[in-house]
Amino acid sequence: MAEASGEQFEALVRIMERLRADDGCPWDREQTQQTLKPFLIEEAYEVIEAIDEGNPKQIMEELGDLLFQVVFHAQVAAERREFTIGQILAATKDKMIRRHPHVFGESTASTAGEVLEQWEELKRKERNAGAAAPISALDGVPRELPGLLRVQRLQDKASSVGFDWPDISGVMAKVEEELDELKEAIERGAPEEVEQELGDALCSLVNLARFLNLSAEEALRKSITRFSARFRYMEAALREDGRCLNEVNMEEMDRLWEEAKSHDRSSGT
Numbered sequence: 001m002a003e004a005s006g007e008q009f010e011a012l013v014r015i016m017e018r019l020r021a022d023d024g025c026p027w028d029r030e031q032t033q034q035t036l037k038p039f040l041i042e043e044a045y046e047v048i049e050a051i052d053e054g055n056p057k058q059i060m061e062e063l064g065d066l067l068f069q070v071v072f073h074a075q076v077a078a079e080r081r082e083f084t085i086g087q088i089l090a091a092t093k094d095k096m097i098r099r100h101p102h103v104f105g106e107s108t109a110s111t112a113g114e115v116l117e118q119w120e121e122l123k124r125k126e127r128n129a130g131a132a133a134p135i136s137a138l139d140g141v142p143r144e145l146p147g148l149l150r151v152q153r154l155q156d157k158a159s160s161v162g163f164d165w166p167d168i169s170g171v172m173a174k175v176e177e178e179l180d181e182l183k184e185a186i187e188r189g190a191p192e193e194v195e196q197e198l199g200d201a202l203c204s205l206v207n208l209a210r211f212l213n214l215s216a217e218e219a220l221r222k223s224i225t226r227f228s229a230r231f232r233y234m235e236a237a238l239r240e241d242g243r244c245l246n247e248v249n250m251e252e253m254d255r256l257w258e259e260a261k262s263h264d265r266s267s268g269t
Helices: 002-019 026-030 033-053 056-079 085-098 112-128 147-160 168-188 191-211 216-240 250-267
Strands: none
Touching: 002 056, 033 056, 056 085, 112 147, 147 191, 147 216, 168 191, 191 216, 216 250
């Protein structure tokens, strides 16, 4: 099985080389690492969507599309004599062995939490090696991540060096404090202050999600899905009567919204 997988991977690499050849695909030949960035992000999100839908065939196809983006970037880099797909594989293999000393070495880690703590410590040592100045514990979180995901990862990193609340009661108190400050800023009518306090309130809610072992980004995505489904339910219900949302009052919208929520609960969504 491993040999067959290796052969399939090698065939995919050869296809990419053919597409980028002088007589290959004009579109593929024009691409650069910069122009490919949106597709890399898009394919990653399509994998997430397929996972949410729970369709194994779709997950497989989307993972293939994401893998192809990696091979594409590697081919562009190889043509520029920067690195090859083989070097990517070798570096990743070495990193995974190095970052799992409890499996491949003499270190021990009996829980997932201990593994993560060890992982972050190893990453810090690697980043600090040869650096002229100490590296921040917050380094390693991409700026391009969605906001909620980025702040949660930053909070994780801060927590790994002891900057954290001792228990959830402090987190809850902070959420309430930030919401009170947001209300006060709104009452004062200062737009810049409102924006700042809103951001602080969002950060405190993300921290609450972290303490509850939840992903704030995932929670929001699921909430968006529910909102969209309920809104479309209202539209469909009114369409059956030959009406649309801008023709009904808020009271009827509230009734339809509650009906949509009941429909969600009965269908298990």
